[in-house]
Amino acid sequence: MRLAATDLAIGYGRERIGADLSLALGPDEIVCLLGPNGCGKTTLFKTLLGLLPRLDGALALDDTDIARMSRQDIARAIAYVPQAHAPPFPFEVLEVVLMGRTARIGTFAQPSARDRTIATEALAALGIADLAGRDYARLSGGQRQLVLIARALAQEAPLIVMDEPTASLDFGNRLSVLDRIASLARAGSGRGVILSTHDPDQALALQARVLAMSAGRMIAEGPAADVLTPARLSEIYGVPLTVERTASGRRVCLPAVQSSAATMT
Numbered sequence: 421m422r423l424a425a426t427d428l429a430i431g432y433g434r435e436r437i438g439a440d441l442s443l444a445l446g447p448d449e450i451v452c453l454l455g456p457n458g459c460g461k462t463t464l465f466k467t468l469l470g471l472l473p474r475l476d477g478a479l480a481l482d483d484t485d486i487a488r489m490s491r492q493d494i495a496r497a498i499a500y501v502p503q504a505h506a507p508p509f510p511f512e513v514l515e516v517v518l519m520g521r522t523a524r525i526g527t528f529a530q531p532s533a534r535d536r537t538i539a540t541e542a543l544a545a546l547g548i549a550d551l552a553g554r555d556y557a558r559l560s561g562g563q564r565q566l567v568l569i570a571r572a573l574a575q576e577a578p579l580i581v582m583d584e585p586t587a588s589l590d591f592g593n594r595l596s597v598l599d600r601i602a603s604l605a606r607a608g609s610g611r612g613v614i615l616s617t618h619d620p621d622q623a624l625a626l627q628a629r630v631l632a633m634s635a636g637r638m639i640a641e642g643p644a645a646d647v648l649t650p651a652r653l654s655e656i657y658g659v660p661l662t663v664e665r666t667a668s669g670r671r672v673c674l675p676a677v678q679s680s681a682a683t684m685t
């Protein structure tokens with residue numbers, strides 16, 4: 421399954437907040453969408469998911485125009501992982517993951533034994549099988565985020581859209597969620613993942629393809645190591661940034677040294 425957007429214009433009603441946006445997502449691929457606050461990342465994701473109508477351009481899943489697909493057909497193709505928030509009601513973790521089966525079985529159908537098996541396997545694939553019977557509302561932010569990723573897995577959609585999946589996670593949980601994301605779209609998985617992040621180091625660590633957005637436009641696209649140059653990073657975030665290599669050869673983004681104060685130890 422392949423998602424392709426060409427010269428997409430996005431926005432709300434008559435208010436355009438982005439235009440000329442082109443992107444593609446296919447199997448075994450991780451794409452990181454980077455861009456400053458308010459540049460239109462969430463609006464783009466909502467449009468890709470068919471939740472907001474596009475204002476112009478083309479958007480297709482394989483060769484089918486998304487505008488002509490039902491909600492259920494889109495959900496069979498693209499799973500959405502929103503940011504994890506605590507719900508006001510108690511839900512058992514397994515129930516939350518079973519919600520991912522709704523796109524397959526219909527809203528009112530009872531989940532079958534097979535649906536339960538798939539949901540349980542999705543939890544196991546993320547290393548959180550032991551949480552199945554716990555109250556979702558009482559989990560930590562990192563655990564909740566992993567449950568939402570398990571729900572997307574149980575949906576068995578070949579494409580997954582994740583909106584800032586590591587926002588509000590502590591350092592350890594951020595690394596563990598990132599690690600799971602990397603394994604979701606590993607070679608041969610057949611799965612494609614697009615995620616937004618405010619951390620360019622994540623794109624480098626995932627060796628992802630990067631889409632860089634600014635003020636509603638794509639300003640760069642390509643492998644993270646090529647796209648994330650000091651000049652481009654500074655352009656995206658509006659502050660002087662540099663990229664350095666660690667002793668082990670990894671690239672990391674750092675603030676560029678500007679004044680003598682920054683070099684004092």
Ligand SMILES: Nc1ncnc2c1ncn2[C@@H]1O[C@H](COP(=O)(O)OP(=O)(O)OP(=O)(O)O)[C@@H](O)[C@H]1O
Pocket residue numbers: 432435437455456457458459460461462463464
């Ligand atoms: N429902 C809405 N109606 C009208 N304008 C909206 C609506 N939601 C968001 N916007 C505007 O669209 C622009 C892009 O917002 P969007 O949430 O897509 O940005 P973002 O890149 O995801 O930002 P962030 O990184 O802060 O999450 C902003 O100017 C925002 O105010």
